[in-house]
Amino acid sequence: MIDTILLDADDTLWESQAHFDKAEAAMAELLSPWAEAPVVDERLLAIARQNIAVWGYGVKSFVLTSLETAADLIGGDVPAEVQATILDLGRTLMTHPVELLDGVYETVESLSSQHRLIIVTKGDNQHQRRKIAASGLEAIVNSYEIVIDKTVSAYHEVLTRHGLDAERTIMIGNSLASDVVPALDAGLHAAHIPHTSIWAHEDITTDDDRIVTLASIRDVPEHVASLQEGTPS
Ligand SMILES: [Mg+2]
Incomplete structure (x- = not known):
């Protein structure tokens, strides 16, 4: 679940x-x-x-x-x-204006009916707050976290702050280095959604067989549903 x-x-x-x-x-x-x-x-x-x-x-x-x-x-x-x-x-x-990626608004809105949603981002605090406010998503998600870096301990801290169970939590993101590998190492589920361009600093390759790759954010509801049913995917 x-x-x-x-x-x-x-x-x-x-x-x-x-x-x-x-x-x-x-x-x-x-x-x-x-x-x-x-x-x-x-x-x-x-x-x-x-x-x-x-x-x-x-x-x-x-x-x-x-x-x-x-x-x-x-x-x-x-x-x-x-x-x-x-x-x-x-x-x-x-x-710069905040441009939501294809499928984001409707997918996030639909996920919000059955799941607690928390944006977890890193970077400049003021800039990230401004983008969250400008995105139109602030009213849909439950909360947000702006962390200094996305390390295993940062994920543990997010779990603790929100009283979350790692096994019932999934992290979704475009960076294997920040969003996927450390989240998996912290005991969460994770899924990778590659984006067209990635910063060289974040651009790692790995043959880690735990990694699930989704083509689009539109695939998140089905993937999460498969985890609900206990079907490995
Ligand atoms: Mg990212």
Whole structure:
């Protein structure tokens, strides 16, 4: 029996990575006088990885990483116009409209009649709150959690805070690294719904045979129903 469904947000409920892909392409263009695009991409990812422990995930962290990448590749003072463009990229990322992915609204609404629904997302707290409010889903879901990182212990904390039983809870999301593997390791059920684009930092491959992949969020009700009946899928 599944009574609670945890839903990832970025690239599971709404478009996110496509906006970061655009911002990264803009960074490559901006820094093209100093470095080739693949070098910019590589430095952005390497510096982002170093910065996660300090600045966490999300847009503000992306802006700081971009400023650091610019300083690194320019090798001296970053021109004021380059700094201004990076801040603008951050503003654009923070304020883009929330576009729900295909099938999300009707599926979430239909799941809400029989299940407790909790959005579990990571990233910038203010940005994630704004997106949840703008999504139109806040009135449908029961609650939301904005965690610092999606680790096994973060999933345990979510279970404890909401009084949930791991065996009756499923996590749904587009990232194997954040949504699926740690949730399974925490004893929850989990299902993977790949999205068209994923951040390189989250892009892992695994032959873990516990992983269930669904083509669309529209497949979640049937999958959850199969777990209710005790049918392995
Ligand atoms: Mg996601």
